[in-house]
Amino acid sequence: MARLDVKHLAVSYNGKNKILNDINLTIEDGELVSLLGPSGCGKTTTLRSIAGLIRSNQGQILVDGKDISRIPVYKRNFGMVFQSYALFPQLTVRENVAFGLKNQHIREPDLSSRVNEMLDIVGLLDYAARFPSQLSGGQQQRVSLARSLVTHPSLLLLDEPLSNLDAKLRVEMREMIREIQQRLKLTMLFVTHDQSECFAISDHVAVMNKGVIEQFDSSESIYHHPLTEFVAHFIGYENFFQVKKFLKNQKYLLDHNLEFTAADSSPNVISLTIRPEDIEIIEKETENSDNHNQLEGKILFSTYLGDSYRYQIDTPLGIVIAVSGTDKKYLSGQPIVLNFPSQKVLGLSK
Amino acid sequence: MTTNKHLLTKIIGIVTIVFLVFPLILIVVTSFGTEPTISFPIKGFTFAWYANIFSQDSFTQGFITSVVIALLASLASALVGLPAAYALTRGETKFSHFLESVFLAPVMVPEVVLGFSLYSSLVIYARFPLFLSLLFGHFLICMPYTIRLLIGGLEQFDSSIEEASWVLGTSRLSGFFKMVLPNISTSIISGFLLSFINSFNNIPVSVFLSGANVNMLPTSILNYLQNNYDPTVSAISTCLMLLTLIFMLMAEKKLGLKSLIN
Missing domain, CATH: 3.40.50.300 (P-loop containing nucleotide triphosphate hydrolases)
Incomplete structure (x- = not known):
């Protein structure tokens, strides 16, 4: 060879x-x-x-x-x-x-x-x-x-x-x-x-x-x-958030003046992405003072994948797909908070 | 309702077969009649008209010429058609479609026009030998059929089979003979048979390009009929039918008729 x-x-x-x-x-x-x-x-x-x-x-x-x-x-x-x-x-x-x-x-x-x-x-x-x-x-x-x-x-x-x-x-x-x-x-x-x-x-x-x-x-x-x-997109990432502006030190400005921290730091980044299974779903009641890298949303509907549930969630940044374990099931219409761990949020260039 | 429909289809089928086959049977029967003109029903039974075929030089000569011309024309159209069809299907030239139309064009031209134009250009103007002109005319008749069938065969043949042989160390030319030819042999044989039959049966082109020593069987029959109306013509028609039948049976055994019709 x-x-x-x-x-x-x-x-x-x-x-x-x-x-x-x-x-x-x-x-x-x-x-x-x-x-x-x-x-x-x-x-x-x-x-x-x-x-x-x-x-x-x-x-x-x-x-x-x-x-x-x-x-x-x-x-x-x-x-x-x-x-x-x-x-x-x-x-x-x-x-x-x-x-x-x-x-x-x-x-x-x-x-x-x-x-x-x-x-x-x-x-x-x-x-x-x-x-x-x-x-x-x-x-x-x-x-x-x-x-x-x-x-x-x-x-x-x-x-x-x-x-x-x-x-x-x-x-x-x-x-x-x-x-x-x-x-x-x-x-x-x-x-x-x-x-x-x-x-x-x-x-x-x-x-x-x-x-x-x-x-x-x-x-x-x-x-x-x-x-x-x-x-x-081709290898299965489903959530894309458009970046309005690169701020500094891994910080990006998104729509609705939301500020997200990502794993990458570059002015060439045009959007942020995260795998559905890396998003954490938190119940609304456990009020969190730190709302950095978080989005409020409402469950639209869920599908059962056997080892997990897959949710479509309505958020200010559009529909977000999240996958979470079967130990807890969220119901349609339920208000929740999504947490995006910054080391899992990736910056994409053109 | 469905049974009525079924019955109707049956009747139409039977009527069609009767109309197709009855005239043929008539010819076969009249060829054995003893009357000096073709008549039905026959009054006696004789093989005399069959013997008469061989006493007519124009028939035996015509038959030989027809077979030779049909063989050569089919062979030539296969030899020209094979590389042409290969280039048309495998090549990526912009002119592929145009060239395909050029090769298939002779079918669109009425054969009388083809015959006359060959007569005036080749025989009268260029003073070509009659036999060669006739051969060229029949080559033009055969080529579209050959190319059509070969293109069909090549399009169905998976070109990656040929490519696989190249990757395994076969040159393009050798790959053509080892992979392409064996896999389109059905198309080649059916193209050859169709060409042969078309050439053998052709009258319009042959009439213009026949002469003193060059006569095809169909034109000989036509000439004979102008002066005689005896059952010799029935006899020779019967022989031709028998020959075609043997031909078709052989093709059926070798390839299956379906592949001939494509």
């Missing part, structure tokens, strides 16, 4: 419409990086230009420091797993897996032993003689994975590999991919629009929007500290 560096990659369509703009990305040897974003954000285009299926207009793609951006796709020695599986329908499972090895002029008995070993890893040794049309979706995707790994590629590219599978299988498959990736120390680039899938599997995540990478960071950092409104 190898290290991948993408530097200032740009792709445009018909020389005008920019699809990708200045993409910079590094995948360390043996690391799994995800490209996360909504459809049309350019994540698949990024993957396809790295694979060599799309010609980039600018920038470099370096594998272990060597620029491969002008090397044709069939000489790059990458593996790729497609959303549609893309198995060769006229070939059996065994022939599908052996296909890349034959192109590398691997001969028997090496050929068979490597194919068998790979089919064993994905648990499909018993299905070797079948044709792809005789397999289920999950089995087909496992063949596709085996086919792309058997050639010992320097980089494995996965283009939404799980999106055609049902929910339970999706979790199973992503754990299997992660397990194989760690065991064989593979360098992988994984494209997905599913944020939970992405956090479950990745070392680093690049969140993309409109052809640029908005944030490239470790999974934990992205989850706990999104930098822009788009990233926060």
Whole structure:
């Protein structure tokens, strides 16, 4: 496996419409990086230009420091797993897996032993003689994975590999991919629009929007500290408060002359956000003298999530979503006070 | 109400089949008649008219020419149509739609006009050999069908299968032969069959581009009918029907008729 560096990659369509703009990305040897974003954000285009299926207009793609951006796709020695599986329908499972090895002029008995070993890893040794049309979706995707790994590629590219599978299988498959990736120390680039899938599997995540990478960071950092409104919104933050003015020392002025303290201190912050589960709900009776970082509100309605309740709360700053434990249930119409712990309130820039 | 509707559909179906099949049966029956003109019912039974087919040079010559032209024209349209259809479906040029219309245009032109324009330009003006002109005319008749079917086949073929073969170390050309061709073979064969049948049955273009030594079977039959009205024509029609039937049965066995109709 190898290290991948993408530097200032740009792709445009018909020389005008920019699809990708200045993409910079590094995948360390043996690391799994995800490209996360909504459809049309350019994540698949990024993957396809790295694979060599799309010609980039600018920038470099370096594998272990060597620029491969002008090397044709069939000489790059990458593996790729497609959303549609893309198995060769006229070939059996065994022939599908052996296909890349034959192109590398691997001969028997090496050929068979490597194919068998790979089919064993994905648990499909018993299905070797079948044709792809005789397999289920999950089995087909496992063949596709085996086919792309058997050639010992320097980089494995996965283009939404799980999106055609049902929910339970999706979790199973992503754990299997992660397990194989760690065991064989593979360098992988994984494209997905599913944020939970992405956090479950990745070392680093690049969140993309409109052809640029908005944030490239470790999974934990992205989850706990999104930098822009788009990233926060896409990974599940639901409460956004517009900032009218940056005061000083982490203090921001919001609508209705409310003053909030956040974890960040920057004049570039345009809104504040907090995860629904980080908001504390306090009963109105326990009158609190210190109303800093607090909002009065009224419960609109609640939904039961099993391990918690999720509330919609009407406040002067609009509807706020809060999640709290099941030890106490607040009723619709009940007046409450919301407390926003300042270390959990994040500042977002544009 | 529903049973009435059902009955009506049945009746319409039966009537349609009778009207379609009855004339064909009539032709088959009259081809065995002993009368010197085509008549029904027949008074005696003979194979004489079948023997007569082979005594007519224009029929045997016409049949050979027709088969050769149909084969060559279908083959040429497949060879030109395959790269064209591939470029039209895979290419990202702005002109794809325009080019597709150009390739499909010959269907819009009345065949009489096509035949006449080829006659005046190729035969009269450019003094092209008649056989080549005829072949070119039939190539133009076949190409739209071939390209239409190939485009259909290629659009249904998942292009990521081809891309997967590239990623695994197959060059573009080799990928085309290893992945694209085997997976659109149905479209290629049905395009070829449709072209062959169209070329073989064509009269308007053939009439203009026939001459002393170059005659197609349909034009030979037409010429024969102008002077004779004997059951030889019935006999040769029966032979052609039988040939088509064998052809279709083979296609059905190999591909299933549904795929032919697409």
